[in-house]
Amino acid sequence: MSQEQINVLYIDDELHNLTAFKASFRRLYNVFTADSAEEGRKILEQNEIHVLITDQRMPQITGIEFLASIIDTFPDPIRMLLTGYADISAVIDAINKGQVYRYISKPWDEEELRHNIETAFEVYTLRKMNRQLTEDLEQANDQLEFLLRQKLLS
Numbered sequence: 559m560s561q562e563q564i565n566v567l568y569i570d571d572e573l574h575n576l577t578a579f580k581a582s583f584r585r586l587y588n589v590f591t592a593d594s595a596e597e598g599r600k601i602l603e604q605n606e607i608h609v610l611i612t613d614q615r616m617p618q619i620t621g622i623e624f625l626a627s628i629i630d631t632f633p634d635p636i637r638m639l640l641t642g643y644a645d646i647s648a649v650i651d652a653i654n655k656g657q658v659y660r661y662i663s664k665p666w667d668e669e670e671l672r673h674n675i676e677t678a679f680e681v682y683t684l685r686k687m688n689r690q691l692t693e694d695l696e697q698a699n700d701q702l703e704f705l706l707r708q709k710l711l712s
Contacts, residue, residue, distance in 0.1 A: 569598040570613040614641035636678035
């Protein structure tokens with residue numbers, strides 16, 4: 559996949575952050591933005607999102623709580639947490655509960671964030687390929703077992 563096909567969702571209740579993110583990355587990626595977790599969930603339901611970035615501190619739900627709440631429904635997007643507050647317990651929760659790939663401090667460094675998005679997409683692609691190879695292997699194994707049973711019965 560080329561960079562133009564990377565779908566990135568950024569969730570933040572601060573509109574100026576959403577505008578700055580979109581301005582910085584819209585030429586590199588398909589950028590989706592949401593100003594609430596609820597809006598972010600709707601975007602996830604309607605689009606294949608590869609990289610999901612969320613702010614930690616939002617009014618109704620924290621970024622970690624949101625990421626933990628969508629794991630079963632949307633397990634594939636690579637998750638990143640963005641926050642202006644360095645809280646070690648939040649970092650630990652992000653990793654353990656939200657399955658966060660990267661924890662990024664605000665204000666973000668554009669080049670570093672770009673690198674993290676591209677690395678996250680590589681992880682997404684490798685996981686998808688791994689799942690497909692596993693499925694192919696299981697199917698081949700089932701076919702071999704069937705052929706072996708046929709041979710033993712004849």
